Amino acid sequence: MAGTTTAERGERRREPAGAPGPAPSWRDRLPAPPRPRTLVAGGAVAALLAAGVIWLLYGSAWLRVDEVGVTGTRVLGEDEVRRAAAVPPALPLASVDTDELEARVRAELPRVESVEADRDWPHRVTLKVTERTAVLILAERGRFVEVDASGTRFATLPKAPESVPLLELEPSTEESARSSLRRFGRDRLVAEAVRVAGDIPDAIARDTRAVKVRTFDAFSLELEDGRTVVWGSPEEGEAKARTLRALMKATPKARHFDVSVPSAPASSAS
Template sequence: MAGRTPTAERGAGGPARPGRGAAPARTARPGDRRRRRLLLVLALAPALVLGGFALWLLYGSPWLRVEGVTVEGERVLTERQVLETAAVPVGDPLVSVDPEEVERRLRDGLLRIDSVEVVRSWPHGIEVRVAERRPVAVMAEDAHDGGDRGYAEVDDEGVRFGTVAERPAGVPLLVVDLADSPSRHRFGAERMRREAVKVASALPGGVRGDTRTIRVRSYDSITLELTGGRTVVWGSSERSAAKADSLVLLMKAADGAERFDVSVPGAPAASGS
């Protein structure tokens, strides 16, 4: 006859008795849970207090607020123009001033600015550092309301960024005279202006100071008009660096010449005396 099984011993559906030596499961007491919560609160309290104090210090206290804005690097622009365009809210929390937003306002509002950096100067200041565009050429402006024409300044990227009443010394006059040239329809006056400033940017210092006019008649016809009635046939703006080097050597070799042709920099020519 088969032996009796443990299941048969405890009866059908009866609860299983724990094995010998097994420890009964421990149930967490309400007091233990309260104690753990209290320890957690005590551990977090200093961080919460410090965090709240830091927020108040940055945003609510009177100590870290904008009291002044300093401007550096302006030449033609005035400090007042920069400050008015920057529109930094004096009296606001310093941390709330967005330097990138101030930089955007300055670049959009003052075309004369080439680059700008805005930084917080703790605990009370904002520093604005600007670099202005420099003209490599000017263009004559039409007169308005019977006044003087003035000159539009053009930088080395072809950007017209400002107007001055008098032509700056040592800066050539740019004349784009395309007339019925095919370049007018193919490239347009704006593209030709950019091509001309490439030439202006490449001119050696001595030649730039003697250049009175850069005249553009087509993409392949850019001419320099120098002091003393001298002219330089430049051709297109391509290979301008090589043409500049060739022009310096040609002027030394043909001192007294009136016409210099560097349109093909490997075969320059000079004529007249």
């Protein structure tokens, strides 16, 4: 068979008009780099926006503190909390350090258990206060100190409030009792009395006039109507609370109750 002629080979080399050329490479598909003028203009716009935001937050009069709100107070006055917070008037709201503000209120007002400071845009700071609640009153040098459930002494009063049990530390004159006091110390006994007060059933706690302490193993309660409860040591508080509720229900006319050993309680009419 004859091979292709020179004319045929020439025809193959010629491409028809309008035929697609080679596919572009990935480099050809990349967008053109921005021109220097475009970069400069974009940077200037971003800088102006940033400067505007900074001025709005710190330089304008629109976002400055003009009110300090206080919520959650029971004994403290709202103005008292505001004075402790000491927020400078017209301070830019963005400049308010809420952590520092909270620490200042707690340091100035021991009655405050916790405080949460919030920025309320555009003009207000809000202080949400939780006050401590006294579970015992401790008599010291003719005045009365409120003690909360954590054992913190947070306020001194000229007169004991009637709604809070009085803690009466009555060390026995016996040598064993004095030895117990030296061993555990006054602060430890106060802390244990707080523990006992926390274990007293709510209905009975409302009628409790005093928590008395002679030694670490000799705690007792005095109720409003003259009834007494021998509690014993601070141990097994939950079991003693359950036993006391049941004992009072079973012997409603009793005047004296002993739950020092909760598995063997006792009550008597006199």
